Every structure is written in structure tokens, then in C-alpha cells.
Amino acid sequence: MRNASRGDTEPVVSGDADALAQIGRRLKGVRTQKQLTLKVVSDMTGVSISVLSKIENSQTSPSFDVIKRICDGLEISLEDFVKVGEKTTVSGRNAITRLGEAVRFASGQYEYQAHAMALTRKGMVPLEIIVRARFVDEFDHWSQHDGEEFVFVLAGEIEVHTEHYAPYRLKAGESGYFDSGMKHVYISLSRKHARVLSVSYDPQLGARQVDGFMNPATQRVDAGAQAIAGKVAPSDTTRQDKRKVRDPVQAASEGRPLPTRLRTATVVTPDTLRAMIRVRGR
Structure with missing residues (x-):
């Protein structure tokens, strides 16, 4: 791994500007509504003051783990934090995501499409991910979050790297399941960017609902x-x-x-x- 200072963030990509602005506004809105300083939010989430400030001002693209730490610390849903435009109508305990309705956002070396956004309280986080990275060295920060993660390759081929096990390859139709408390990353091995379905179980959400x-x-x-x-x-x-x-x-x-x-x-x-x-x- 190369040593670099990007850490939990990536430079802003022009195509993601609207989504980044929306995320920044939501973070600042929640913080001001709760009358919290950046220092307090940093203590609650484990995200540095400088990164929080850059997110609020749309100067950086937070990694998915940073977004998740902010949501967990402030106890707001991932859906409310990343979705743009009009709010999705909550539909009780049932959600259907039609073609083209998934909420898109980019973070680090991945492009995400978030599904089941109509459920604001759920124990699993289903994401369709475009894997842009080709080499492990492209990551200055490996993903790591509480719970478990299932990955199913929809198209192309990926290589899964975790901190305690040897890397393994998965092609279209194959899957992996692991403890997401381990640091992990996906890289694409196919000519085109690989596309995967990732479903994470979030014990923090399970602890907040019965x-x-x-x-x-x-x-x-x-x-x-x-x-x-x-x-x-x-x-x-x-x-x-x-x-x-x-x-x-x-x-x-x-x-x-x-x-x-x-x-x-x-x-x-x-x-x-x-x-x-x-x-x-x-």
C-alpha cells in the first residue's frame, strides 16, 4: 500500500457534484438542527473535523465507510444522507426498486446504486456497485464496518482482498460472504468495470429497532x-x-x-x- 493523505476521502468528480452538494447540505442541516459543533460531531462519529468541514462545503467525496460512520454516530438513516431530490415515500415494511429508480452516488473507487430506499429502518444495506479500481494500490483506505457482507458478481470479474485471508477471485454468477469487520476492498479484473451486488448486515440498525x-x-x-x-x-x-x-x-x-x-x-x-x-x- 502506498502512503498518501487522501485517507477517507477522494477528490470531487464533476459528475458527482450535485450528489456531493446534497450530502453536504444534509450533514450541515442535521448538525445545525441538533445544535452540534463540528467538534461534537467529530467526537460522535470518529470522523475528523477537517473531513466533516470539507463534506459540508462539497470539497471532497467521502468514502462509504465515512458516510456510514456519520449516519451511525448521528443516528440518521443512510437513505436520508445520500438520496437526492424528493424524499422517497416510506412504504412500511415492503420496498420495490424499479429499473432506474436506485439512488446513485460515487465514493472512492466505487459507483453505487442504493436499493430499497423506501425503507428508512432496515438491518441490511443492498447496494449495486460498479468497481472502478484495477489495483489494490489505488486504495488509500480499505473498507471496514461492523457486521457481515455478501457480494455477488453480476458482470465481469473481481478480486476480493481482506486483511486476514488470501485474495480470491469471483466471476459472474459467483459470490463471497465475509466478516466486514475485516478491512476489505474489491478490484476489477475484467476489461470493463465489474458490477456486483453487495448486501451488508448492519448490527447498529438491528440494535436500534425491534x-x-x-x-x-x-x-x-x-x-x-x-x-x-x-x-x-x-x-x-x-x-x-x-x-x-x-x-x-x-x-x-x-x-x-x-x-x-x-x-x-x-x-x-x-x-x-x-x-x-x-x-x-x-
């Missing part, structure tokens, strides 16, 4: 963010939750919301989530 509905604890996100910013003190209820609620399954069975600490620091496994769904369905 049986398809937002956990009541997320209703306190604004108060929690203001507390971080020094605006208000955490409520007595939040303090009691932090002292008393230890087991997320027990909390769900008793109809109690999860405290902020558990939502942000605990990874809810698929088995735990299924147990929570079962007890809520009783």
Missing part, C-alpha cells in the same frame, strides 16, 4: 446529543436505565427501552435480535 420498529430509546437521541454537546444533562430516566437495564432481551420482554449506553456500546447479535423479536411478539 421487529421492524424503532426502539423507543432512540427517541432520546436529540437529548443525548445535546448532553454530549453540554447543552442539557441526561434525564433521571436515562440514569435509571443505565443502572438497571443489563440484558437487552430482558428489557424487551418487560417493554422497557434500551439505555443509550447499551445501544451504542453493545453489538446485538442475530441470535439476540431474534430473541428480542420473539419476546416482543408474545
Whole structure:
């Protein structure tokens, strides 16, 4: 890997200017609505102040991982962060993406088409990706995010690189499945850019929702963010939750919301989530 300073960002490409401006406006809008400084947002997301400022001013194209860290830290949906134009009408627990309706945006060495945007709360992130990179050296920052990732090659051939395993090749019709907590990248081996379907499972979303509905604890996100910013003190209820609620399954069975600490620091496994769904369905 070459040493460079691009890190989590890429230079702006003219064709992506409108999408970048939209992302910047959304980030600034959420930040000002919550009365958060760039420093506070940086602390909440792990993204540097300089990168956040460049995103808000449409001076850089954030990598997908940076976009995801911002969404997780501010507890906003990926859909609201990247989609442009009019908002997609939320359709309960069912979404259909017709030909040409996927939301397009570019980031780093990939071009994305995001599907199922009508669902604002979901545990999986389905993306159609055009892989532009031809060499690993083109990446100054490898993808890494909580959860698991499935990749299916639609056209062309790719090579999958991860930090703990030897690279392997996938051609059209073949697939791979891996722990996305490992650093990973795709490169295209075919004459034309390869095209893949990538589906990521996001445990952060699973932790914030039970049986398809937002956990009541997320209703306190604004108060929690203001507390971080020094605006208000955490409520007595939040303090009691932090002292008393230890087991997320027990909390769900008793109809109690999860405290902020558990939502942000605990990874809810698929088995735990299924147990929570079962007890809520009783």
C-alpha cells in the first residue's frame, strides 16, 4: 500500500457534484438542527473535523465507510444522507426498486446504486456497485464496518482482498460472504468495470429497532446529543436505565427501552435480535 493523505476521502468528480452538494447540505442541516459543533460531531462519529468541514462545503467525496460512520454516530438513516431530490415515500415494511429508480452516488473507487430506499429502518444495506479500481494500490483506505457482507458478481470479474485471508477471485454468477469487520476492498479484473451486488448486515440498525420498529430509546437521541454537546444533562430516566437495564432481551420482554449506553456500546447479535423479536411478539 502506498502512503498518501487522501485517507477517507477522494477528490470531487464533476459528475458527482450535485450528489456531493446534497450530502453536504444534509450533514450541515442535521448538525445545525441538533445544535452540534463540528467538534461534537467529530467526537460522535470518529470522523475528523477537517473531513466533516470539507463534506459540508462539497470539497471532497467521502468514502462509504465515512458516510456510514456519520449516519451511525448521528443516528440518521443512510437513505436520508445520500438520496437526492424528493424524499422517497416510506412504504412500511415492503420496498420495490424499479429499473432506474436506485439512488446513485460515487465514493472512492466505487459507483453505487442504493436499493430499497423506501425503507428508512432496515438491518441490511443492498447496494449495486460498479468497481472502478484495477489495483489494490489505488486504495488509500480499505473498507471496514461492523457486521457481515455478501457480494455477488453480476458482470465481469473481481478480486476480493481482506486483511486476514488470501485474495480470491469471483466471476459472474459467483459470490463471497465475509466478516466486514475485516478491512476489505474489491478490484476489477475484467476489461470493463465489474458490477456486483453487495448486501451488508448492519448490527447498529438491528440494535436500534425491534421487529421492524424503532426502539423507543432512540427517541432520546436529540437529548443525548445535546448532553454530549453540554447543552442539557441526561434525564433521571436515562440514569435509571443505565443502572438497571443489563440484558437487552430482558428489557424487551418487560417493554422497557434500551439505555443509550447499551445501544451504542453493545453489538446485538442475530441470535439476540431474534430473541428480542420473539419476546416482543408474545
